[in-house]
Amino acid sequence: MATARFAWGIDIGNRALKAIKLVRTDTGLKIDDFEVIEHENVLSNAGDNKESLIQSALQSFVQRHPTKGGVAAISVSGVSSFARFIKLPPVEPKKIPEIVRFEAIQQIPFPLDDVEWSYQLFQSPDSPDVEVGIFAMRRELINQHIKYFTDLDFNVQVVQMNPLAVYNAMYHDSRLQGTTMIVDLGAENTDLIIADGETIWLRSIPIGGNNFTEVLVKSFKLPFAKAEDLKRNANTSKYARQIFQAMRPVFADLVAEIQRSIGFYSSVHRESRIKKILALGGTFRLAGLQKYLQQNLQLEVEKLDNLAAGAPADAKLAATFNQNLLSLVSAYGLAIQAMGDGKISSSLLPMHIRREKMWRDKTKWFGAAAAAFVLGSAIAVGGYYLRHIQFAASTVDASKNDGILSQAQGLDGQWKSKVESAGADDRLKISNIRAMLDGRGLWPNLLDVVFGALPPLPDAYSSGNVKAIVATPRAERPIVLIDKIGSFYVADLNSALIKGWNGAQVTLPATPAAATDPTTPPAGSRGFVLDMMITTPHAVGWKYVLETFVANLGKYDRNAMDQYNSQNPKNPRNFYIAKVYSPSEPQMIKDDSARIADLRASLSAANMLMGQPNSGAQPTPPPQMAPAMPNMPTGVPTGVPGGRPPGYGGYGAPGGPPPGYGGPTGYAAAAAPIVNGDPALLDRLTNEDMQYDWDMKVRAIVVIDPAPKAPTTP
Numbered sequence: 273m274a275t276a277r278f279a280w281g282i283d284i285g286n287r288a289l290k291a292i293k294l295v296r297t298d299t300g301l302k303i304d305d306f307e308v309i310e311h312e313n314v315l316s317n318a319g320d321n322k323e324s325l326i327q328s329a330l331q332s333f334v335q336r337h338p339t340k341g342g343v344a345a346i347s348v349s350g351v352s353s354f355a356r357f358i359k360l361p362p363v364e365p366k367k368i369p370e371i372v373r374f375e376a377i378q379q380i381p382f383p384l385d386d387v388e389w390s391y392q393l394f395q396s397p398d399s400p401d402v403e404v405g406i407f408a409m410r411r412e413l414i415n416q417h418i419k420y421f422t423d424l425d426f427n428v429q430v431v432q433m434n435p436l437a438v439y440n441a442m443y444h445d446s447r448l449q450g451t452t453m454i455v456d457l458g459a460e461n462t463d464l465i466i467a468d469g470e471t472i473w474l475r476s477i478p479i480g481g482n483n484f485t486e487v488l489v490k491s492f493k494l495p496f497a498k499a500e501d502l503k504r505n506a507n508t509s510k511y512a513r514q515i516f517q518a519m520r521p522v523f524a525d526l527v528a529e530i531q532r533s534i535g536f537y538s539s540v541h542r543e544s545r546i547k548k549i550l551a552l553g554g555t556f557r558l559a560g561l562q563k564y565l566q567q568n569l570q571l572e573v574e575k576l577d578n579l580a581a582g583a584p585a586d587a588k589l590a591a592t593f594n595q596n597l598l599s600l601v602s603a604y605g606l607a608i609q610a611m612g613d614g615k616i617s618s619s620l621l622p623m624h625i626r627r628e629k630m631w632r633d634k635t636k637w638f639g640a641a642a643a644a645f646v647l648g649s650a651i652a653v654g655g656y657y658l659r660h661i662q663f664a665a666s667t668v669d670a671s672k673n674d675g676i677l678s679q680a681q682g683l684d685g686q687w688k689s690k691v692e693s694a695g696a697d698d699r700l701k702i703s704n705i706r707a708m709l710d711g712r713g714l715w716p717n718l719l720d721v722v723f724g725a726l727p728p729l730p731d732a733y734s735s736g737n738v739k740a741i742v743a744t745p746r747a748e749r750p751i752v753l754i755d756k757i758g759s760f761y762v763a764d765l766n767s768a769l770i771k772g773w774n775g776a777q778v779t780l781p782a783t784p785a786a787a788t789d790p791t792t793p794p795a796g797s798r799g800f801v802l803d804m805m806i807t808t809p810h811a812v813g814w815k816y817v818l819e820t821f822v823a824n825l826g827k828y829d830r831n832a833m834d835q836y837n838s839q840n841p842k843n844p845r846n847f848y849i850a851k852v853y854s855p856s857e858p859q860m861i862k863d864d865s866a867r868i869a870d871l872r873a874s875l876s877a878a879n880m881l882m883g884q885p886n887s888g889a890q891p892t893p894p895p896q897m898a899p900a901m902p903n904m905p906t907g908v909p910t911g912v913p914g915g916r917p918p919g920y921g922g923y924g925a926p927g928g929p930p931p932g933y934g935g936p937t938g939y940a941a942a943a944a945p946i947v948n949g950d951p952a953l954l955d956r957l958t959n960e961d962m963q964y965d966w967d968m969k970v971r972a973i974v975v976i977d978p979a980p981k982a983p984t985t986p
Contacts, residue, residue, distance in 0.1 A: 276429075278304065278342040281606030282333075282421075283434065286315045286459035286482070289329040290600050293337070294581060294607040301444075301611060303581045303604075306589070307333055308596050314482065314496065316460055326420055334424050345430035345437075345610035346421060347602055348620065350463050350476040353409040353433045354380060354387075357394075357473065360402045368393070372404055380408045381980045388414045388431075390618040396470045403471055407433055409620050418622070430610050431620040434602050435463040435474050440614040441605030442550060443467070445580040450547040455530065455565075456601070457481060457553030462526070464533050468544050473537055475838070477529045481555035483522045491518035507559040516560060523561065527568045532839060534569070540842065548572040554599040579604055717845050718974060722802070725824035726752050733957075742958050746965075747811035752821045755805040755967070762801055765793040765850065765973055793850040793975050802972040803855075805867075813966020814858035825972060826852040833978075851973040858968030861953065867967050871952040 282291045293305040309332050311318075311325045318325055356379045360371060372391050373384075380387060389408035395401065414431060421428050432440075438456050442448055454465040460480045466473040481503075488499040506515040534546060549571050551562055556575055566573040576598060583590040593600070608614050727750055732740035741749075793799070810816040826849060833848040861867050953963045 276343045276611065279607045279610035280337075280339060280342060280344045280426075281347075281437070281603040281608070281610060282344055282426075283347045283437070283602040283606065284326055284329065284420075285599075286480075287311060288599070289326075289333060290596070290603045291333060291337075292600055292603040292607050293342075294604075294611055296611060301581045301608065301613060303579065303584055303593075305337060305584060306593050306596075306600060306603075307337060308592075308599070309333060314459065316482070317496070327423075330420055330424055339426055342427065343429040343610050344421060344426045345432060345606035346417070346428055347432055347434045347437050347606055348409055348414070348417060349461070350433050350435045350474065351461050351478075352413060353407065353620070355433065355435075355474050356380075356406045357471070358404055358406065360404055362400060368402070368404075372406065375404070376406050376408070379406055382408070382410065387411055388620045388622050390620060392616050392618040394470045394472070405472070405616075405618070407436070407618055407620065409433075411622070414620055414622060418625070428625070429619075429621065430606065431622075432606055432609060432616075432618075433620070434458075435465050435476070436616050436618075437602045437605035437609070438463065438552065439465050439467060439472055439605070440608050440616055441579075441601050443615040444605070444608050444613060447550060447576075451544045452548055452550060453530075453534070453546050453571075454550045454552060457526075457551070457555040462529075462553070464530065466537055466546065468541065473541075475533050475841070477533070477838070479522065479526050479529060481553070483525075484519045484555065484558070487518050487522055488515065503558070512559075519558075523564050527565060530565070530569060536839070536842075546571060548574055551575045552598055552601050554596070556598050576601065713843070713845075714847060714976065718800075718802075718847060721828050721849070722757075722804070722825065722972070723754070725821050725828075726754070727820045727824075736957070738958055742960065746809045746958075746960055749809055750816075750820075751808055751810065752817055753807045755807050757805075758803045759800045761799075763798050765797045765799050765801070765975060766795065793973060794979070797850070797975045797978065799847065799850075799976040800974045802974055804970045804972070805967060806970050807861075807965055807967045809962070809965045813860075814854075814968050817858075817966075817968060817970070822852050822854075822970060825849055825970075830975075830978065846978070847974050847976045848978065849972050850975045853971055854968055855971050856969050858966055860963065861965050861967055862963035864967055868950070868952065871962075872950070875952040 278293055278295045280291055280293050282289065288308055288310040291307045292303055294301045295304045296302075309329045311329060313321065313325060315322050315325060358375055358379070360368065363371060376389055376391070377384060380389060387408045388411050389406065391407065392405045394403040394405060418428055418431065435454075435456065438454060442452075442454060448467040451466065451468040454463075454467070456463040456465070458480045459482050460478070461476045462479050464475045464477065485496060485499045485503050488494060488502055489496055492499065492502070494502065502509065502515060503519075506512055509515060537546075538544070549565065549569065551565070551573055556562060562573050562575050565571075579597070579601075581604070583593045605614070609617065609619075729751065730741075730744075730749070732743075733751070806817055806821065808817055828849045830848045830850075833845055837844040861871075953961060955962050
């Protein structure tokens with residue numbers, strides 16, 4: 273690649289095709305030409321028209337710029353590709369490829385036969401530590417992307433991830449002094465690259481220039497194209513204040529994601545401190561964005577204003593080039609690698625294309641080699657017969673040579689059996705030991721999600737202040753408790769959706785609790801069915817549980833898992849909640865004979881542990897609290913047999929809230945009456961009657977080890 277006459281770096285982004293042409297001069301690489309071709313529509317919104325938009329942009333490019341005689345380097349999105357950085361143990365250099373391949377098998381979430389992958393070693397001259405970056409992308413996506421170029425006779429010799437191309441550009445221009453973060457704000461995503469000496473760290477976040485445009489679409493009721501023009505001209509618009517006010521939430525989200533990434537990087541690399549941020553991407557032309565980041569991140573934010581390879585010699589081209597400079601850095605880095613000057617030389621170029629190139633490079637030598645062969649053959653034949661005569665005259669030497677050959681063959685066999693295969697058992701043991709750690713964090717993380725979905729307990733409960741607790745009428749307390757949790761493994765989770773509590777067949781009730789989340793796991797998903805007994809004293813128990821615990825737990829879906837893993841790449845989670853529902857009707861404790869039996873058994877066990885008899889006088893209850901019924905809806909009956917008694921508050925209708933319940937403003941409550949019966953129905957903390965509390969069963973369908981999402985086409 274270093275011998276190419278020139279090289280084009282071509283970056284097909286969501287909004288435009290960007291390209292830079294580099295040539296080599298006596299003083300180094302120089303930018304000879306460039307191009308920016310905007311798509312008629314944003315690719316992410318183009319649907320089935322996306323392919324034709326890319327082809328149209330490339331055809332326009334080929335018509336304007338000759339490519340014959342040069343090579344091309346093209347980029348793929350960091351979001352649709354895969355990157356992992358791993359520190360290697362001290363090993364001999366010749367063993368590194370074997371170890372890297374082993375790590376690639378472990379790290380890449382697809383079979384190696386289904387991906388194009390490569391790796392890059394990072395090592396400081398004064399350090400024995402070796403870090404390897406493993407990069408991969410699904411083979412069908414790579415081939416589809418390259419086909420756009422090969423159909424137009426581009427000589428593609430490099431396929432590189434966008435963030436690595438940006439790194440090559442900034443490294444070549446000596447912009448990475450100390451620990452530096454590069455923020456490349458694209459149309460759909462923002463690539464974060466942290467460079468520290470000879471090592472790098474990558475992350476892509478789903479915030480880009482289109483997010484700014486979309487808030488203007490919503491705020492000003494504009495089509496996307498007009499909102500984009502409004503954003504680009506915001507600096508000079510008379511409505512600049514309103515425009516920037518509308519975009520402020522996106523500014524805040526961007527800062528929050530960058531802060532989260534800096535925090536994670538600092539926690540892993542405690543010896544590193546980021547000194548500055550390099551701002552790239554056309555969105556940084558927004559006035560105030562650079563200053564906003566600098567103020568909120570408390571770091572120097574430097575906006576790129578030139579490239580070391582200069583600008584095109586043509587004055588008109590140079591002016592347009594400088595206007596688009598922030599968007600051209602990836603194309604610049606691609607061209608640098610295509611010319612053989614990239615710090616990172618790895619490439620996702622498919623192997624069959626590499627072999628074709630090697631064959632073409634060698635073809636020009638075949639003619640000369642053939643002529644030399646004909647001449648050499650005549651000389652060799654004569655020499656062969658002469659040496660054969662001499663050799664035949666010495667049978668002793670021939671026998672000795674046969675012995676040496678036999679010994680060599682034996683040693684070669686020993687090398688293969690004893691040396692090359694050495695350590696195979698140890699490698700297998702290491703692999704098996706590492707496999708024992710798989711899934712060790714599943715249940716702690718799952719329980720963290722479950723308990724995190726509960727509404728927070730009031731401070732009085734946390735401190736155990738009974739007086740403060742009972743000051744709030746029992747039926748008004750925002751409390752949801754998990755009484756017990758059970759689980760069972762299911763190989764096909766879709767079959768679990770027709771089963772009830774603990775696997776028993778039931779008919780799902782036609783209540784809101786039975787269909788809080790209509791989603792179902794993908795076909796063939798495996799995982800756990802989590803069954804929980806939920807209790808609440810709230811006046812509208814089952815409705816309150818749905819609005820809090822069930823709603824919160826249902827939010828941890830596949831997207832939430834992916835977002836968590838993108839923010840915590842070192843400790844990813846391998847599960848998500850596919851569905852949350854109630855497999856049976858909720859009811860008051862007084863109507864649940866099984867629950868009352870559990871409470872009695874629990875009290876009996878507690879008394880035995882404490883050396884007390886199983887029965888006896890009922891504990892003395894606290895003084896009766898005066899009834900209070902705020903927000904009681906008109907027309908709601910109280911005192912109906914089977915429901916709550918008069919003065920308890922809430923709804924007296926049998927079985928729960930009456931039809932037409934309208935949400936939180938309809939909650940009504942009062943002090944709980946004192947039970948004069950079963951001591952098992954007393955709240956252990958407050959000594960209050962629990963028989964009018966609600967209990968309900970909640971089931972969560974937990975998908976484990978979900979199949980990886982297919983990356984989006986770049």
